[in-house]
Amino acid sequence: MSDTDKELRVSKIRDGTVIDHVTAGQALNVLAILGIDGSGGESVSIGMNVPSDKLGLKDVVKVEGRELSQSEVDVLSLIAPEATINIIRDFDVIEKNRVERTESVTGILVCPNHNCITNADEPVRTAFAVLEDGVRCSYCGTIVRGGDVAEHIDAHGSGETAL
Amino acid sequence: MLRDHLISAAHLSRDDIEAVLDHAAAIDADPGIVRGRHAGRVLALCFFEPSTRTKMSFETAMKRLGGDTIDMGAVESSSVKKGESLADTVRVIEGYADALVLRHPSEGSAKLASEFVDVPLVNAGDGAGQHPSQTLLDLYTIRENAGLDDITVGIMGDLKYGRTVHSLAHALTEFDVRQHFISPESLRLPRNVRYDLHETGAEVREHTDLDEVLPELDVLYVTRIQRERFPEEREYREVAGEYRIDNEVLADASEDLTVMHPLPRVDEIAPEVDETARAKYFEQAHNGVPVRMALLDGLLGGDT
Numbered sequence: 001m002s003d004t005d006k007e008l009r010v011s012k013i014r015d016g017t018v019i020d021h022v023t024a025g026q027a028l029n030v031l032a033i034l035g036i037d038g039s040g041g042e043s044v045s046i047g048m049n050v051p052s053d054k055l056g057l058k059d060v061v062k063v064e065g066r067e068l069s070q071s072e073v074d075v076l077s078l079i080a081p082e083a084t085i086n087i088i089r090d091f092d093v094i095e096k097n098r099v100e101r102t103e104s105v106t107g108i109l110v111c112p113n114h115n116c117i118t119n120a121d122e123p124v125r126t127a128f129a130v131l132e133d134g135v136r137c138s139y140c141g142t143i144v145r146g147g148d149v150a151e152h153i154d155a156h157g158s159g160e161t162a163l
Numbered sequence: 164m165l166r167d168h169l170i171s172a173a174h175l176s177r178d179d180i181e182a183v184l185d186h187a188a189a190i191d192a193d194p195g196i197v198r199g200r201h202a203g204r205v206l207a208l209c210f211f212e213p214s215t216r217t218k219m220s221f222e223t224a225m226k227r228l229g230g231d232t233i234d235m236g237a238v239e240s241s242s243v244k245k246g247e248s249l250a251d252t253v254r255v256i257e258g259y260a261d262a263l264v265l266r267h268p269s270e271g272s273a274k275l276a277s278e279f280v281d282v283p284l285v286n287a288g289d290g291a292g293q294h295p296s297q298t299l300l301d302l303y304t305i306r307e308n309a310g311l312d313d314i315t316v317g318i319m320g321d322l323k324y325g326r327t328v329h330s331l332a333h334a335l336t337e338f339d340v341r342q343h344f345i346s347p348e349s350l351r352l353p354r355n356v357r358y359d360l361h362e363t364g365a366e367v368r369e370h371t372d373l374d375e376v377l378p379e380l381d382v383l384y385v386t387r388i389q390r391e392r393f394p395e396e397r398e399y400r401e402v403a404g405e406y407r408i409d410n411e412v413l414a415d416a417s418e419d420l421t422v423m424h425p426l427p428r429v430d431e432i433a434p435e436v437d438e439t440a441r442a443k444y445f446e447q448a449h450n451g452v453p454v455r456m457a458l459l460d461g462l463l464g465g466d467t
Contacts, residue, residue: 115290117271122248124275131358139271140292141355 013045017068018086018093019061019076024049026079027059029150033075033108034068042066055082074102078135079150104129104138109152116140126154168277168284169458172295172330173359177337184303186457187450197456199229201463207260208234209253210287211243211267216426217287217297220451221264224459227452233259250279257282262462265289283462291324291353297425298330300454301384304447308421309381312339317376319345320386320406320431322352327425328386329356336363343376344369347402350388373412382421383408385431409433413441423447 022030027046036042043064052058059080067087068076076083077099087095107125111118118126118139128135134145144152169175190197206225210218222232235241235256243252249272253263257280265273266287273286273293288294305311316335322328322344332352335342342365344352351369352360360367370376377383388406393399407430413420424432424444436442 113270115268115270117249117267117269117275117289120249120269121246122275123250124278136355136358137271139274140290141270143355143358 012091013043013062013064013088014091015089016062016064016066018088019063019068019080020058020084020086021052021055021082022059022061022076022080023082024055024057024059026150027061029079029153030059030061030076030083032150032153033079034063034066034072036063073097073099075105075108077101078105078130078146102130105135108154109135109144109149110154111137111140111142112144112152113137113140113142116142167462168273168286169295169462170273170277170284170286171293172298172333173293175295175298175334175337180299180302180334180337183299183454183457183461184306186460187299187303187454190456190460191450191453194227194453194456197228197460200460201225201228201230201261204228204230204261204463205259206230206232206459207256207263208232209256209263209265209267210235211238211249211265211272212288214266214287216448216451217266217294218264220448221285221287221296221455221459223452224455228456228459228463230261230459230463249276253284254279262459285458285462288326290326291329292326293330293333294326294425295330295334296455296458297327297451298334299458300447300450301327301331301423301425302334303450303454304423304443305382305421307446307450308443309419314339314381315341315343315376315379316382316384317343317345317373317380318384318386319373321350321388321392322346322386323350324389324392325386328384329353331384332356333359336360336365341366341379342368343380345371345373345376345406347371347388347405349402350392373406373408374415377413377416380416380420382423383416384423385428386425387427387429387431390429403431407431407433408436410435410439413439416441 027048045062047060049057050060073085083099085097086093105128109126109128116139127138129138134143136143225232253276262283264285264287265276268290270290270292272289277284285296286293318328388403390399420441421443422441426448
């Protein structure tokens with residue numbers, strides 16, 4: 001790979017966040033968690049299936065002009081447990097953090113059990129406890145395995161987590 | 164004794180269970196010990212789907228405690244029909260009653276409702292989820308007939324959608340019980356219940372054939388295989404016939420086997436079994452009253 005190729009794929013941003021070491025194939029789900037669908041005007045770069053010494057292949061997501069909240073970072077741990085979060089200001093990495101495992105996730109996932117009360121028209125937000133390998137609906141008990149979690153992200157939800 | 168909502172059997176400790184069962188036994192022996200204790204208090208029966216035994220036994224229990232019941236009636240004639248949310252319904256009814264009993268077709272409904280009320284709420288069945296007050300009377304019946312430690316229990320039938328099974332399986336992990344689950348492959352225990360049993364380290368085995376385990380059992384808990392779960396009547400018939408017990412099927416069972424069923428049964432237990440000493444399902448149903456009296460007495464703060 002030439003330096004130019006590398007530069008194209010990993011070009012610097014001035015201010016914002018670089019989410020690195022995302023599990024390959026999960027970049028679009030990362031955007032869903034962040035509620036980014038292009039309509040907010042953010043400048044976003046995505047690298048998918050980028051070679052990685054650590055993961056073999058990884059995705060990278062760079063969001064210009066946006067720093068992630070702690071709750072957003074925590075939710076990322078569900079689908080990208082190896083991710084690192086680099087906060088960029090004026091082209092420099094001023095903070096670098098690993099995602100941390102959370103105990104619960106509120107309002108970001110839809111329960112796949114159609115008969116769960118959270119899928120009825122009730123004034124309640126979804127809540128899931130985080131298990132070793134997946135999440136569990138705090139209302140009906142349905143378990144979603146880790147690899148399937150991304151399928152149940154509510155792109156319109158606003159996540160909250162509790163440590 | 165329980166003082167809070169009763170949502171799931173998974174929240175019941177061995178001490179909680181034994182306190183309710185001991186109090187139920189005392190009431191059974193002498194109903195006079197609680198007579199009139201809850202005079203003037205009101206229990207709201209919120210049944211969003213049909214029920215006979217559960218509803219009537221809660222009603223009887225409250226009346227025998229000296230209290231009264233109110234009933235929201237059939238869903239078709241209530242404000243639910245106008246689109247009112249469950250959250251709003253229970254918030255309103257909370258203002259009329261000292262405790263609520265909820266039966267609802269959606270899983271997780273009791274937990275949701277409990278978040279909107281301050282008075283004690285009992286889950287009387289939430290879809291295919293849980294039915295913990297049924298479990299308390301099941302445990303009472305098991306304790307009376309086989310004891311609750313060092314026993315082998317077989318649970319057979321629709322294990323996937325059977326809420327009484329899910330609650331019972333959770334509660335039995337609090338005791339020294341070997342659990343065997345017998346069902347068609349398509350009606351095995353759901354993933355979340357198996358997960359919980361695994362987490363507790365419970366001794367559990369699954370079977371498709373009752374014969375594999377019948378001689379070992381002290382208790383056989385039979386549930387109805389629900390016709391409506393099968394796309395074709397023929398498929399239902401093939402499976403249901405495999406899980407019907409009669410005296411011939413029970414020939415290899417222990418003489419002391421206790422046969423239970425949460426009722427209603429259809430044809431999964433032949434009437435000839437009713438005449439044997441093994442049949443405890445009507446006793447089990449009758450136990451619902453003292454057990455629910457004990458439960459309500461605790462929730463309403465009257466047992467001390």
